[in-house]
Amino acid sequence: MRLTLTTAALLLATAAPATAQTIHQYGNLALSPAGDRIATVEAAAGHAVVTIRAVADGRILRTIDPCKTCSYSGLTFAPNGDLVFLVRDTAAVRLTYADARSTRTVATIPGIAQTPRVSPDGKRIALLVTLGAAKESGATQAGVRMIGEIGERNDEQRLAVFDIARPATQVTPLSPSGRYVYEYDWTPDGRGFVATTALGNGDNNWWVATLDAIDATTGAVRSIARPTTQLNQPRVSPDGRTVAYVGGLMSDFGSIGGDVFTVPLTGGTPRNITAGARSTVTTIDWTAAGLRTVTLAGDSVQLGTLTPGRPVVAGFAKPASVGAGDGRAVFSADGRIAAAVVQDYEHAPAIYAGPIAALRQITHDNDAAPAVATARSISWKNEGYDVQGWLLAPRTAPAGKAPMITIVHGGPSSASMPNYLYPTSLNAALLQAGYYVFLPNPRGSYGQGEAFTAANRRDFGGGDLRDILAGIDAVERVAPVDDDRLGLGGCSYGGFMAMWANTQTNRFKGIVAGAGLSNWVSYYGTNGIDQWMLPFFGKSMYDDMKAYEDVSAIYQAGKARTPTFIYVGERDIEVPPTQSIEWWHALKDRNVPVSLVIYPDAGHCVPAPDQSADVRRRAIAWFDRYVKGAK
Numbered sequence: 001m002r003l004t005l006t007t008a009a010l011l012l013a014t015a016a017p018a019t020a021q022t023i024h025q026y027g028n029l030a031l032s033p034a035g036d037r038i039a040t041v042e043a044a045a046g047h048a049v050v051t052i053r054a055v056a057d058g059r060i061l062r063t064i065d066p067c068k069t070c071s072y073s074g075l076t077f078a079p080n081g082d083l084v085f086l087v088r089d090t091a092a093v094r095l096t097y098a099d100a101r102s103t104r105t106v107a108t109i110p111g112i113a114q115t116p117r118v119s120p121d122g123k124r125i126a127l128l129v130t131l132g133a134a135k136e137s138g139a140t141q142a143g144v145r146m147i148g149e150i151g152e153r154n155d156e157q158r159l160a161v162f163d164i165a166r167p168a169t170q171v172t173p174l175s176p177s178g179r180y181v182y183e184y185d186w187t188p189d190g191r192g193f194v195a196t197t198a199l200g201n202g203d204n205n206w207w208v209a210t211l212d213a214i215d216a217t218t219g220a221v222r223s224i225a226r227p228t229t230q231l232n233q234p235r236v237s238p239d240g241r242t243v244a245y246v247g248g249l250m251s252d253f254g255s256i257g258g259d260v261f262t263v264p265l266t267g268g269t270p271r272n273i274t275a276g277a278r279s280t281v282t283t284i285d286w287t288a289a290g291l292r293t294v295t296l297a298g299d300s301v302q303l304g305t306l307t308p309g310r311p312v313v314a315g316f317a318k319p320a321s322v323g324a325g326d327g328r329a330v331f332s333a334d335g336r337i338a339a340a341v342v343q344d345y346e347h348a349p350a351i352y353a354g355p356i357a358a359l360r361q362i363t364h365d366n367d368a369a370p371a372v373a374t375a376r377s378i379s380w381k382n383e384g385y386d387v388q389g390w391l392l393a394p395r396t397a398p399a400g401k402a403p404m405i406t407i408v409h410g411g412p413s414s415a416s417m418p419n420y421l422y423p424t425s426l427n428a429a430l431l432q433a434g435y436y437v438f439l440p441n442p443r444g445s446y447g448q449g450e451a452f453t454a455a456n457r458r459d460f461g462g463g464d465l466r467d468i469l470a471g472i473d474a475v476e477r478v479a480p481v482d483d484d485r486l487g488l489g490g491c492s493y494g495g496f497m498a499m500w501a502n503t504q505t506n507r508f509k510g511i512v513a514g515a516g517l518s519n520w521v522s523y524y525g526t527n528g529i530d531q532w533m534l535p536f537f538g539k540s541m542y543d544d545m546k547a548y549e550d551v552s553a554i555y556q557a558g559k560a561r562t563p564t565f566i567y568v569g570e571r572d573i574e575v576p577p578t579q580s581i582e583w584w585h586a587l588k589d590r591n592v593p594v595s596l597v598i599y600p601d602a603g604h605c606v607p608a609p610d611q612s613a614d615v616r617r618r619a620i621a622w623f624d625r626y627v628k629g630a631k
Contacts, residue, residue, distance in 0.1 A: 023348050023422065024365035028325035030075040030083075031339045031353075035332030037061065038339050038353060039083055041072045044365070048072065050085060050098075055337065055353045058362030066096065066103050075325050078118040078164075079333075084125055086113055095127055097164060107160075107168035112137060115183070115326075119190045123164055124216075126193065128181055129171060130157045137202075141603045154201045157181055159193065159214060174219040182206055182253065183233060184214070187265070188240045192216045194224065194265065196231055196245075203573065206230070206253045207531040211245065213265065225263045225270050230535070232256045233327065235286040241265055244291060246281050247272070249454045249535055251413040251493070256282050256327075257446040257453065260291070260306060273308040280415075280446040280453065281312075283327035287335030292356070294328040294340075296415060296447045298388050299377040303329055303338050303356050315357035319377060320344040321417045322352075331356075344418035345375035345392060371395065372421050372428045373437075380474035385455065386448060387467050389440035390416055391475055394431045403485035403628050404436035406472060406508075410492035410605070412444035412464065413453055424609070426489075426616050433620055434628070436481055442467030457536050460551045461500040468497070469505065484509075487627040488562075489619065491515050491605040492575060496553075499583050502564060503556035510626030511564040512619045515575040515605050518583035519555075520548035528573030557586035563593035565622040567615050569602030595622070 025048065027041040035055060042051040050064040050072050067087050074086040078097075087094040087105075093113040095106045111131040118125050130137060133155050158173035159181045175181055175195075180202030184195035193214040198205035211225045211234060224243060230250040236243055243265055248258020257280040261270040274281060279297035284306070286292075291306040295314075301322050302314040315338075322340035324330045329340035339353035348366035352359040373392040380387050394402075407427065409416045416439035421428040427437050441447055442464040444456035456464045475481055488508040490498050495516025502511055517523050524530055524541035534540065541548045549555050564587055568580040577598050587594035597618065599611045606612055 023369055023420075024363075026341045026349055026351055026363070028073050028075045028085075029323070029330060029339060029341055029351065030077055030325050031055075031330040031332055031337065032077045032081050033079055033333035034081065035334070035337030037077075037081070038351065039075045039077070039085075040341075040351070041075065050075065050083070052083070053351070053362070055339065055362065058351060058353075058364075064098055064103055073325075074114055074116050076116055076118065079120065079122045084116050084118055086116065088112075095125060095162060097125075105167060106164060107162045107171060109160075109171055117184070117186060118164075119186055119216075120188055121190050124190070125162050125164060126184065126186065126216075127160050127162065128157050128184070129160045129173060130155050131171060131173070154180075154203075157202055159184060159195065159219075161216060174216070175214055176219055176221065179221065180205065181214075182209060185234050185236050186216075187213075187236050188238055190216065194234045194236055194243050196234055197221070201528075204529045204531050207250075207529075207535060211243065211263065211270075222267075224265065224267050227261065227270055229258065229261075231261075232258075233284055235284055236265065237286050238288055244273075244284055244286055245270075246284055248280075248450050249413055249457065251411045251532055251536070255411060255414050257296070257413060257415075259450050260284055260293070262308065274306070274312070276449070277311065278449040279312070280449065282446070283329060285327065285331045285335075287331050288333055289335035292331045292335050292338070294322060296417070298379070298386075298447055299390075301328070301417070303340075303359065305335075305356070315355075316352075316359040318342065318344075319418060320347075321419050343420045345373050345390070345421055346371040348420045369420070372423070373431050375418060376478075378438075378471065378474055378478070380471055382467050382470040383463060385443055385452065385463075385467065387440070387442060387471060388447060389438060389442075389471050390418065391479060392421075392427060392431060392437040392439070393479065394434060394436070397480075398434050401480045401482035401485075402434060402436055403487065403623075403630075404438055404472075404475070404481045405430050405487040405489055405623060405627070406438045406440065406468065408440065408442075408468065408488070408490035408494035408497040409445070410490070410494050412456055412460070412493045413446065414493075415441045415446040424613070424616075426619060429616050429620055430623070433624065435487075435623070436475075436479060438472065438475055440468045440471040442471070458538060458547060460536070461497065461504070462551075465497065465501060465504060469507065472507075483507075485627050485630050487511065487623045489513070493517075495575070498564070499553040500551065502560040502562045503553050504559075506561055508562050508627075509630040510623050511562050512622055513564055513566050513580075513583070514615070515568045515572055515580070516566070516583065517575055517579050518553045518586070519579060520552045521545060522582065523575070523579055524548060526576050526578055528576075554582055554586055557583075557590060560587060560590060560592055563622070563626045564595075565618060566594065566596040567606060567618070568596075568598055569604060569606050570598050570600050571602065572604045574604045593626070 348369035491514030
C-alpha cells in the first residue's frame with residue numbers, strides 16, 4: 001500500500017506545485033527509436049506543453065500544444081520518429097498523432113485511457129481504454145461511493161487498436177470484456193501482444209494477474225504463464241521467442257521491483273535470470289542489443305545491461321531518483337542511448353541523456369533551484385541484514401542537539417529514494433522547522449535484493465520496526481540528534497507502522513499516522529484490495545485470523561501512550577477511513593491525546609494540494625507540541 005504514480009498522477013505531473021512554480025517540470029519523458037530526440041510534457045508554471053528536444057545538447061526543437069485547456073500524457077514515438085500522445089479534457093481523451101508538419105486526432109475515447117504503443121510496422125496504435133470510467137485508474141485514486149448494490153460493476157481497462165491512417169468513428173475494445181489489462185507489449189511481428197491481465201475487479205486482482213498473449217485480430221487470450229510472484233513490464237525479445245518481465249513480492253501496482261524472469265512466448269515455467277542479486281530491478285527494456293535495466297543497489301540507482309545468468313553490468317550510477325514515461329528510464333531501439341529525469345534531495349529535476357555508461361545532464365532550467373537539506377546516506381547492520389536509509393539535515397544546523405522525525409515509506413515493497421524537496425512537501429517543512437528527518441529502508445524495502453524485500457513476509461511490524469529503531473541508533477552516532485525528542489510519521493504502510501509502533505515502544509514523543517491500518521482483521525473485510533495481503537500473510541484472514549490479529553495495533557491498544565495525529569481520505573479504498581476511526585476511538589478511550597481529520601472526497605494519502613497543505617500544517621503543529629517541546 002502506497003501512493004503510486006497512476007494515470008491521474010501522470011496527467012497532473014506536468015503542473016508544478018502551487019508554491020514551487022519556478023521549478024521546471026519534465027513529465028512523461030520518451031526517447032525516439034534512433035536515440036536522437038526526447039519528448040516531454042513541460043511547464044514551469046501553469047499550462048504544460050509537449051516539448052521535443054535534441055539528445056545531443058537538450059535544445060528545444062519543437063513544442064506542441066493543440067489544446068490550451070487540456071493536459072497531455074502517454075508520450076511515445078512511432079518507429080519512423082513521429083510522436084503519439086494523449087490529450088485530455090473534462091469530457092474525453094483524444095489519441096493524437098503528430099508528424100513533422102501537423103497534429104491530428106486518431107480516436108476519441110469517452111472515458112479514460114493510457115499507454116499508447118505504436119505497432120512495429122508503424123500502421124496501428126494500441127491503447128488501454130476504460131469506457132465510461134466511474135473513477136480514475138488505480139486503487140490509490142478516490143473510490144466510488146459505496147451505495148446501492150455493491151460489487152456488481154467494475155471499471156474494465158481493455159486493449160483497443162486503431163488504424164493510424166483512418167480516424168476512428170467509435171471505440172471498440174479488442175480484448176474481451178471481464179478481463180482487466182494492466183500492461184502490454186506488441187510482438188515484433190505485429191500479430192499480437194503479451195499482457196498482464198486478470199479477471200474481475202482491476203484494482204483488487206493485480207496481485208493475482210497472469211501473463212497472457214492476446215491476438216491482435218481476434219482479441220483471443222492465451223495463457224503464457226501463471227507466475228507465483230507479482231509481475232510488471234512484460235517485454236518481448238526482438239526475435240519474438242521470449243518474454244521477460246520484472247517479478248517479485250510487490251505490494252502495489254506501479255511500485256515495481258524484483259528480479260528479471262524469462263519465459264517462452266509459447267508458454268512454460270518462468271526462469272529467474274537474476275536470482276540472488278543484491279539489488280532490485282525496477283525497469284527493463286528489450287532492445288536490439290539485448291536487455292537494458294534500471295536497478296536500485298543500496299543508495300544508488302544504476303542503468304545497465306543484462307545478460308541472462310550474469311550480474312547486471314552497470315553503466316550510469318548515481319545516488320538519485322530517475323524517472324520517465326515508460327519505466328524509470330527509456331532506451332533507444334539499438335540499446336545504446338538512454339534518457340531519464342534525474343533528481344536528488346539537493347538538486348531539482350533535470351534531463352540526463354546519452355550513452356548508458358556516460359549519461360550527462362542536458363537541461364539546466366533548474367540549476368539555480370534552492371536546496372533545503374543536506375542529505376547523507378546512512379548504513380547499518382541489524383540481525384544479519386545490511387540496511388540503508390537517508391538522513392536529511394537543515395542547511396543551517398540547529399544549535400546543540402536537534403529533534404528528529406522518522407518518516408516510514410509506504411508499501412512495504414518500496415523505498416525512500418532521493419527526490420527533490422519542494423517547499424510544499426512535509427519533509428521540507430520539517431527541515432525548515434528545525435527538525436532532522438530520517439528516511440529508513442528497512443527489511444521489506446527495495447534495494448538489497450529480493451530476499452531482503454521478502455524478509456517481512458508474515459512479520460509486519462517485527463523485523464522492519466527493529467531495523468528502524470536500530471537505524472535511529474546509527475543516526476545518533478553520527479549526527480547531533482536528541483534521543484529525547486524523536487517523532488514518527490508515515491502514510492499507508494508507513495501509517496500502519498506509526499500506529500503499530502505506538503504499542504511497541506515509548507521512544508517516540510509524537511506520531512503522525514496517515515491512512516494507516518490499525519486492525520488487519522476488519523481491514524481485510526472492508527478494503528477494496530484484499531488480494532494484496534495473500535502474498536504477505538500466506539492465507540486469507542478467514543483461514544488464519546490469528547496471523548492478522550498478531551500485527552493489529554487495536555489488539556494492543558492498552559500499551560499505546562504516544563500522542564497521535566491521524567489523517568485519511570474519505571474515499572480511500574486502499575485503506576478505508578474506518579481503520580483510522582478505530583484507532584482514534586481506541587486512543588481516545590485510553591485518554592491518549594489524539595486528533596483525527598477525514599478529508600472529504602480524498603483518496604489514498606490525501607493527494608489534493610489544498611488538503612495536503614492542511615495535513616502539513618497540522619503535522620508540524622503536532623510535532624512542535626509533542627516532540628520539539630518534549631520535556
